[in-house]
Amino acid sequence: xxxxxxxxxxxxxxxxxxxxxxxxxxxxxxxxxxxxxxxxxxxxxxxxxxxxxxxxxxxxxxxxxxxxxxxxxxxxxxxxxxxxxxxxxxxxxxxxxxxxxxxxxxxxxxxxxxxxxxxxxxxxxxxxxxxxxxxxxxxxxxxxxxxxxxxxxxxxxxxxxxxxxxxxxxxxxxxxxxxxxxxxxxxxxxxxxxxxxxxxxxxxxxxxxxxxxxxxxxxxxxxxxxxxxxxxxxxxxxxxxxxxxxxxxxxxxxxxxxxxxxxxxxxxxxxxxxxxxxxxxx
Ligand code: PAF
Numbered sequence: 001x002x003x004x005x006x007x008x009x010x011x012x013x014x015x016x017x018x019x020x021x022x023x024x025x026x027x028x029x030x031x032x033x034x035x036x037x038x039x040x041x042x043x044x045x046x047x048x049x050x051x052x053x054x055x056x057x058x059x060x061x062x063x064x065x066x067x068x069x070x071x072x073x074x075x076x077x078x079x080x081x082x083x084x085x086x087x088x089x090x091x092x093x094x095x096x097x098x099x100x101x102x103x104x105x106x107x108x109x110x111x112x113x114x115x116x117x118x119x120x121x122x123x124x125x126x127x128x129x130x131x132x133x134x135x136x137x138x139x140x141x142x143x144x145x146x147x148x149x150x151x152x153x154x155x156x157x158x159x160x161x162x163x164x165x166x167x168x169x170x171x172x173x174x175x176x177x178x179x180x181x182x183x184x185x186x187x188x189x190x191x192x193x194x195x196x197x198x199x200x201x202x203x204x205x206x207x208x209x210x211x212x213x214x215x216x217x218x219x220x221x222x223x224x225x226x227x228x229x230x231x232x233x234x235x236x237x238x239x240x241x242x243x244x245x246x247x248x249x250x251x252x253x254x255x256x257x258x259x260x261x262x263x264x265x266x267x268x269x270x271x272x273x274x275x276x277x278x279x280x281x282x
Contacts, residue, residue, distance in 0.1 A: 001079065001082065001083055001087045001088075001089065001090075001091065002090045002091070003075075003079060003090075003091045003093060004090060004091070004092050004093070004094075005092075005093055005094055005095060005098070006094070006098060007094060007098055007099075007140055010052070010090070010092050010140060010141065011140065013090065014140075014141060014142055017049070017050050018142070022049035022050050023047075023048045023049045023050070023144045023145070024048060024049070024050045024051075024052060024141065024142065024143045024144050024145075025044030025045070025047060025048030025050070025051045025052070025143060025144065025145045025146070025147065026044070026051075026052050026053075026054065026137065026138075026141045026143035026145070026146045026147070026170075027040045027041050027044050027051065027052070027053045027054070027146075027147045028054045028056075028133075028134060028137050028146065028148070029053060029054060029055055029056075029078075030055070030056060030057045030058060030071065030188065031055040031056075031057060031072070031073060031074060031075060031078050031093075031188070032071070032072040032073070032074050032078070032188035032191065033055075033074075033077075033078045033081050033082065033188075034178075034186045034187075034188065034190075035178055035186055036149055036151070036177070036178035036185075036186035036187070037053075037149075038081065038082075038085055039175060039178050040147040040148070040149060040175050041053060041082065041085060041089070041147075042085065043147055043173065043175055044145065044147050045085075045086060045089070047145060047173075048144065048145055050089075050090070051086075051088075051089040051090070052089065052090045052091075052092055052141055052143065053082060053089060053090070053091050053092070054091075054092045054093070054094075054137055054141070055075060055078055055091060055092070055093040056092075056093065056094060056099065056133065056137075057071050057073060058129060058130070058132075058133040059096060059100075059104055059129075060100075060104060060105065060106040060125075060128070060129035060132055060133065061106075061125075061126050061127075061129025061130045061132075061133065062126075062129070063123045063124055063125060063126055070192070071188075072188055072191060072192075075093055078091070079091060092140075092141070099133070099136055106125060106128035106129045106131070106132040107128065107131065107132045107135070108128050109127070109128055109131040109132075109162070110165075111127060111131070111158050111161045111162070111165075112161060112165075113249070114127075114154065114157055114158050114161055114249075114250050115127040115128070115158060117154065117243075117245065117250040117251065117252075118154055118241060118243055118245070118250065118265050118267070119154050119155075119267070119276070120154075121241075122240060122241070122267065127154075127155070127158050130155055130158065130159070131158065131159075131162050134146075134159055134162060135162060135166065135168070138163075138168050138170050143170055144170070144171060145170070145171045145172075145173055146159075146170050146171070146172055146173065147173050147175055148172065148173070148174060148175070149174075149175055149176075149177060149178070150174050150175065150176055150177050150278070151177045151178075151185045151186070151187065151276065151277065151278070152276070153174075153247075153263060153265065153278050154250060154265070156172070156174045157247070157248075157250060159172050160172050177277070177278075179205065182198075182201075182202035182205075183202045183205035183206060183209075184198075184201050184202050184204070184205060184275075185204075185205065185275070185276075185277045187275065187276075189273055189274070189275065190275075192273050193270060193273055194271070196236070197236065197270040197271060197273070200234070200236045200237060200270065201237070201268075201270050201275060203230075203234060203237060204237070204266060204268050204275060204277050205277060205279075207227055207230050207231075207266070208264055208266060208277060208278070208279040209279065211223050211226070211227055211242075211244075211264050211279070211281075212264065212279050212280075212281050214226065215244075215262070215264075215281040215282065219256075220244040220252070220253040220254070220256075223244060223264075224242055224243070224244065227239070227242040227266075228242065231268070236270065237268050237269065237270055238268065238269040239266070239267075239268055240267040240268060240269060240274070241265070241266065241267050242264065242265070242266045243264070243265050243266075244262055244263070244264050244265075244281065245262065245263060245264075245265060246260050246261070246262060247260075247261045247262065247263050247280075248260075248261075261280070261282060262280075262281045262282055263278050263279060263280050263281055264278060264279050264281055265277075265278045266278065
């Protein structure tokens with residue numbers, strides 16, 4: 001296992017791989033790794049000669065200073081967890097100054113409106129931050145393939161847009177959501193949940209599954225009202241949004257069309273911890 005923190009180290013390793021025509025799979029992460037990340041890494045390992053996992057808590061994608069401060073930083077554990085599946089990979093964990101060179105600001109992007117839906121309404125500037133770091137990582141690592149989880153489905157669509165708009169030669173691979181046995185979507189934030197909250201949050205996926213059941217017979221509006229009611233009756237969870245949207249435009253569904261794909265997207269607060277999830281509906 002090699003852990004690089006300097007751009008020069010990773011750049012020279014990558015130059016050597018490129019000379020040998022080895023394919024590179026990148027798994028960008030913010031650390032605090034869990035089984036969901038490991039599934040991305042395994043997917044990358046199965047399809048590339050070299051796997052690079054970046055661990056970087058990206059300051060520009062946090063809209064709340066408090067959230068950035070509280071974000072778990074567990075590099076030693078992350079290395080151990082990755083080693084438990086293979087020692088044959090590179091971890092790239094640069095400091096903020098190596099990436100932002102003293103200018104910790106986002107590039108401003110136009111993602112054709114994808115950035116203004118759902119998360120974009122509640123986390124201002126978030127996707128500019130994500131676009132900035134992912135573009136920088138792609139420029140440094142020059143991966144053939146890059147792996148992202150569908151839990152952040154909007155992020156996945158935005159990264160696909162980034163790659164197509166900037167003609168970045170990377171194949172973006174979306175990987176299905178990894179869930180705990182309770183159904184809760186795996187997330188680094190889950191470690192911050194109290195025991196009581198942990199018992200309560202599987203309600204989120206349970207509600208999504210019922211919404212999916214209703215999708216064949218009820219309108220998006222009826223389902224949204226039903227979901228809103230479920231959360232009004234739950235004192236431990238606060239619904240921020242529930243939206244049924246077209247997977248390509250991410251625009252809220254008004255009238256179903258047979259040849260379109262839809263997903264239900266949800267954001268919920270358990271205390272001060274914000275959780276998101278989504279489910280394919282058809
Ligand atoms: O999904 C994440 O963990 C982050 O948004 C990403 C893609 C690593 C960029 O910082």
